[in-house]
Amino acid sequence: MSASTATHDHHGEHEHDHHELGWFQKYIFSTDHKVIGIQYGLSGLVMLLFGFFLMMIMRWTIAYPGTEVPGLVMLSKLPLVGNFFANWIEQWAPGGIVSPALYNMFGAMHGTIMVFFGIVPLGFAAFGNFVMPLQIGAIDMAFPKLNMASFWCFFVSAVIMMASFFLPTGAVQSGWTMYSPLASTEGMGIKNVWMHGHTWWLLAMVFNISASLLGSVNFIATAINLRAKGMTWFRMPFFSWAMMVTAFLLLLAFPPLEVAAILQLGDRVFGSSFYLPTGLMEGGQRLDISGGGNPLLYQHLFWFLAHPEVYVLILPAFAICSDVLPCNARRPLWGYKMMIYAVLTLAFLSFIVWAHHMYLTGMGVMMSTFFQITTVLISVPSVILLTCLMITLWGGSIRFNTQMLFASAFLPMFGIGGLTGLPLAFNFIDLFLHDTYYVIGHFHYVVAPGTIFALFAGVYHWYPKVTGRYMSDLLGKIHFWPSLICMNLIFAPMLYQGMLGFHRRWYDGGKYFEQVTNGHLWTNELISFAAWGLALAQIPFIINVFVSIKSGKKITSDNPWDATTLEWNTPTPPPHGNFLSEPIVYRPAYEYSVPGVEQDFLPQHVADNGVPAEKTAVAANHH
Amino acid sequence: MDIPFTRKPRPDTGLYNAKLGVWLFLASEVMLFGGLFSSYIFLRVGADYHWPVHELNVTLGFVNTLVLILSSVTVVMAWANLKMRKIGAYKVCMWITVASAGVFMVNKSFEYKAKFEHYGVKLKDGTILTGHLPEGGYRIEFGDVNKLTLNSKTGDPTYFLEYTKSENPKFKTAAGTEVELTKSAWKELAAEAIKAKQNSVVLTSVAPLTFAVKESATFTHTDSTLTFRDGTTIEGKLINDALTLQVDKVDVRASDDPKKSLAWTYLGTEWQHAFDAHQEHAKEKYKSFDAKDARYLRHVMQMEIHHSTVAEHNEAHPGAGHAAETHAPAEGNHKADGHSSHYPEATIARKDIAFWSNFTPKWNTYYGIYFILTGLHGLHVVAGALVLAYFLLFDTKLLREDPDHLANRIEVGGLFWHFVDLVWIFLFPLLYLL
Amino acid sequence: MEQSHDDLQKHVKKYVKIGIILGVFTIITVGLSYIELPTHGLNIIVGMIVATFKAALVALIFMHLNHEASMIYKILLFTTVFVMGLFVLFYLAHGDGLVFTQFDGYPGTPYGGAPH
Structure with missing residues (x-):
């Protein structure tokens, strides 16, 4: 399919009909993909910070169980809201302990917030929304109103999730995975089960899933139908490819989670037994349920989502690095087509590996083997990427600016995360490491110094x-x-702890399990101090983000990093409608250091720079 | 600024945006209902009870299927007519589509209502009796109540005082002051208790109270105490705890010993003889089946009842009529109110009840998945009808100025509507027939 | 996909015909469900075959899947593969449990419960 035949039916002179939008329409209920991207980005950053804050309090409890968390009672001395917090702290942390x-509440909410309210909104929704349409030369998303609806669905879900902390029952306490039957029966002895933190979690997730669904439909439709003239599939930057694949993962993987949530909601509020086996006892009493259900059903449905979700978390990171690394190494992206095939394979395989999270549930040999094989297979495309x-990077003249530092740190960090995952793919090793800190260390290496570093790189890269x-x-x-340094001090000791047998859900960090932790409790303190150190290290970033808006160094060109992709061919900041004239794409996305060209980069929209377009395309494809 | 390809398809993909969008949305819907259908398989394969077959109202389901097919035909005809600029025919077709959705939902609500009013009781020996409750439902009678303990945070007098038989009961606090438990009075008491860091407030009744508590409002109870779902505990004496059921079906398939089933304790030996006679006929009729075949058991080990006495029952069903009856859906044929005389009443002591519920998701996983599947499908019907009705009623400007654009919208709405029909095509046999 | 007036007129007739066929097959489904085949499983298979046939008619004719852009087929192909994975793997996972011996001596799956 050649895009040179693609003609727009609305020809692109783009007379910007400048009827002024009101402040609300411009900044709050905006349908502009860039504003929505920024909205998603800011809410994602705030949620990440909040999720991190929860973790810092948990780290205190793990390092110094049974002692007062410094400063927690100070919340009750705040003006206006102090009284409110005083009651809350009295109920949940009497005396600051x-x-x-x-x-449990913080543990469950840390996972939920980081995954569904932090990284996905920031990595996928924010960067995808802001950059992807610009990069493919679209004037906006295919469905701008749906895009706005997506953000506000997300906003409602975040409000419900946050509000659940202040219910009389508190927020959900059954882990971010919400395994039934515990999660189906948690706190059911109240008058109105709708007013339970867990029920609110499920409701919030329904909104969150709707937001993802609207977003992903929009992303895919935009990528397929709104590419600029000349933007063929294999000229589309890898960033946009990865975002489109991520959208497919969200589109197809989230519905089973919605099913899982709906059925669990049924168990909780309609008294059904989808996940409750016959004869289930709780607290020595037979529950008033019909039984006949199966807790494994929940796990299958949940992990059918949650494994592709892992790739939803990591693909935006690859996407960002695939732009930042070539740009700052001044080299074309190596193996562009291979990366595209790899990411498609990765997406496909990610749907058939889910039960490697369930080796301990008593799966038979046949299924274990099947999922073991697919799990090991999926490491192949990951390694290709x-x-x-x-x-x-090889042979490049690298500029070590901040985004390049973050992007290049992503590579070894993700490498460690990925390699520590291999042992877990084998069920006989997983039997020992399951639910230990090893698992925590492994997936945090992937998403914390992995994904989050790449996200930081993206922030520094597109901020101008x-x-x-x-x-x-x-x-x-x-x-x-x-x-x-802090990231590694946090997560490397966790791998060690896990191999010793530290369980991931110990409230006291293992103080009462001396046969396991004997002599190794100091690692808890080390990790905790590293976590608080990491918090301090974020202060310069927060200052940087806000102060630079007004007093950062002004850019002198619309393309400050001398990059090749279309988003740098817009005015800064890009106006409503993005491009001043209809963008036309003449070449592949990564034409850096093309031999015989004066500049060391050839933007995609440049038709002719001394070298005929055909030749450069051939040259680039030879890499 | 206009988004390209909202009207005309993009040449290289051959699609306009909305069509691409709706197909993507449908792909995700396929995953949603796929997840639900595989849950259905998972639950059915793993069910440790007799999976109900032909237990729903087949007639209603059948009519609904035809209604949906009709609406599917009319919505696609509406699109074609609009393309041909036959505006009148377009409007008629759209109206029929939207009206069909209405008919579908009305039928559905009848079906749901019948389920809510119909109860099943599983006795301790595994026998299942189904039927209706007399007016007022299942009430636990509790007398001689002097002492009440309310949770100072969650206690709610309006919640439990609804169930007393005494008018304007008066209470004494621990301090000895007399109070009437109005909302405001309780607010003060609770605030005082919370201030004094007491979790509960103890009240004594001036005169002994009697309660008739709806079972669903109780959390637990013993012979001397009863706890409401708001955390309030009353102390007194249990007077009566039995469920009265107007029995319309006896099912001894899971019974430890059908001959000694608890059903006969409550219904009497006459009904046992009627059941034996029914069984003889059914055995004769289904003798070609294996005795362990679920279908054989369904016919032989169940009996429907449509009459209050055995004599009437025998008169109406001489001979082999009983067996055929087990096909008939029980809940479509009768109503609870005013017709109680049609069924024998059994007053079943609580100690003999293993589990009881109306035919909601609580009764078993079959009804669970039935309600979730049809409920979600119903939501889709409502949503689709609203969208189509919006196009019909409010897109008049587009109809005048750009009928092709409106035809695109109808096509996209129609695609969704066909999908809803398509789901029902699978739902109907899976839930109603097989 | 611009179609002429005559084409559309033909389509309308086709839609009515398909509608009638769907109605007839609904009656067949109901009727078949009351015929006791050798096993109930067979009844389910036959019922599902008829339902799939009906669904195919709706998808191909009403939803125009008999002539659609290739992109749609690609999307649906992926979806179908995953949905099949969902069905088949769930089903297999259900059957393939480690068999535990319960304390009363009867073998059973861990969550299946003992036979009554």
């Missing part, structure tokens, strides 16, 4: 396009180095 119930990014000013490089470096 975190109760087991509060620990990582290797291609790494080879891209959004605001017209650079972020401070000095503050960026002060942000990067301590973050890198």
Whole structure:
């Protein structure tokens, strides 16, 4: 399919009909993909920070169980809301000492917030919304109103989720995975089960899933139908490819989670027994249920989503790195087509590996073997992606600005995360490591120093396009180095702890399990201090984001990093409608250091730069 | 600024945006209902009870299927007529489609209502009796109540005082002051208790109270205490705890010993003889089946009852009539109110009840998945009808100025509507027939 | 996909015919369900075959899947594969449980419960 035959039916002179939008329509209920991207980005950052805050309190409890968390009671001395917090702290953390119930609540909410309210909105929704339409030369998303609806669905879900902390029952306490039957029967002895934190979690997830659904339909339709003239599939930057594949994962994987949530809602509020086996006892009493259900059904439905979800978390990171690394190494992306095939394979395989989370449920040999094989297989495309990014650096003249530091740190960090996952793929090793800190260390290496570092790289990279000013490089470096050190001090000891047998859900960090932790409790303190150190390291970033809006160094061109993709061919910040004239694409996306060309980069929209377009395309494809 | 390809398809993909969008949405819907159908398989394969077959109202389901097919035909005809600019025919077709959705939902509500009013009781020996409850439902009678303990945070007098038989009961607090438990009075008491860090407030009744508590409002109870779902505990004496059921079906398939089933304790030996006679006929009729075949058991080990006495029953069903009866859906044929004389009443002591519920998701996983599947499908019907009705009623400007654009909208709405029909094509046999 | 007036006129007639066929097959489904085949499983299979046939008619004719853009087929192909995975793997996972010996001596699956 050649895109040169693609003609727009509304020809693109784009006379911007400048009927002024009101403030609300411009910044709050905006249908502009860039504003929605920024809205998603800011809410994602705030939620990430909040999820991290929960974890810092949990880390105190793990390091110093049964002691007062410093500063927690200070919340009750705040003006206006102090009284409100005083009651809340009295209930959940009397005297500032975190109760087991509060620990469980924070644990469940940390996972939920980080995954569904932090990284997905930031990585997929924010970067995808802001960058992807610009990069493929679209004037907006295919369905701008749906895009707005998506954000506000997400907003409602976040409000419900946050509000559940302040219900009389508190927020949900059964882990972010919400395994039934525990989760089906948790706290059912109340007058109105609709007013339980768990029920609100399920309702919030229904909104969250709707938001993802609207977003992903929009992303895919945009990528398929709104590509600019000349933007063929294999000229589309890998970033946009990865975003489209991520959207497919969300589109097809989220519905089974919705099923899981609906059935669990049924168990909780309509008294059904989808996940409750016959004769289930709780607290020595037979429950008033019909039984006949199966807890494994929940796990199958949940992990059918949650494994593709892992790739929803990591693909935006690959997407960002695939733009930042070539741009700052001044080299074309190595193995562009291979990466596209790899990401498609990865997406396909991610749907048939889910039960490797369930080796301990008593699956038979046949199923275990099947899922073991697919799980090991999926490491092949992952390694292809990582290797291609790494080879891209070879022979480049690298600019070590902040985004490049973060993006290049992503490579080894994701590498560690991925490699520590291999043992878990084998069920006989998983039997020992299941539910230990090893697992925590493994997936946090993937998403924390992995994905989040890439997201930081993205923030530093596209910030000038959004605001017209650079972020401070000095503050960026002060942000990067301590973050890198602290991240490793947090998650490397966890791998060690896990192999010792530290269980992931210990409220006291293992104080009462001396036969396991004997002599190793100091690791808890080390990790906790590293976590608080990591918090300090984020302060320069927060300052940087806000201060640079007004006083960062102004950019001198619309393409400050000398990049090749279309988003740098817009005014800064891009106006409503994005492009001043209809963009036409003449070449592949990564034409850096093309031999015989004066500049060391050839943007996609440049027709002719001394070298005929055909030749450069051939040259690039030879890499 | 206009988004391209909202009207005309993009040449290289051959699609306009909305059509692409709705197909993507349908792909995700396929996964949603796929997840539900595989849950259905999972639950059915793993069911440790007799999976109901032909237990729903087949006639209503059948009519609904035809209604949906009709609406599917009319919505696609509406699109074609609009393309041909036959505006009158377009409007008629759209009206029929939207009206069909209405008919479908009305039928559905009849079906749901019958399920809500119909109860099943599983006795301790595994026998299942189904039928209706007399007016007022299942009430636990509790007398001689002097002492009440209310949770100071969750207690709610309006919740439990509804069930007393005494008018304007008066209470004494621990301090000895007399109060009437109005909303405001309780608010004060509760606030005081919370201030004094007491979790509960103890009240004594001036005169002994009698309660008739709806079973669903109780959390637990023993012979001397009863706890409501708001956390309030009353102390007194259990007077009566038995469920009265107007029995319309006896099912001894899971009974430990059908001959000694508890059903006969409550219904009497006459009904046992009627059942034996029914069984003889059914055995004769289904003798070609294996005795362990679920279908054989369904016919032989169940009996429907449509009459209050055995004599009437025998008169109406001489000979082999009983067996055929077990096909007939029980809940479509009768109503609880005013017709109680049609059924024998059994007053079943609580100690003999293993589990009881109306035919809602609580009764078993079959009814669970039935309600979830049909409920979600119903939501889709409502949503689809609203969208189509919007196009019909409010897109008049588009109809005048750009009928092709409206035809695109009808096509997209229609695609969704066909999908809803398509789901029902699978739902109907899976839930109603097989 | 611009169609002429005559084409559309023919389509309308086709839609009515398909509608009638669907109605007839609904009656057949109901009737078949009351005929006791050798096993109930067979009844289910036959019922599902008829339902699939009906569904195919709706998808091909009413939803125009008999002539659609290739992109739609690609999307639906992926979806179908995953939905099949969902069905088949769930089903297999159900059958393939480690068999535990319960304390009363009867073998059973861990969540299936003992036979009554």
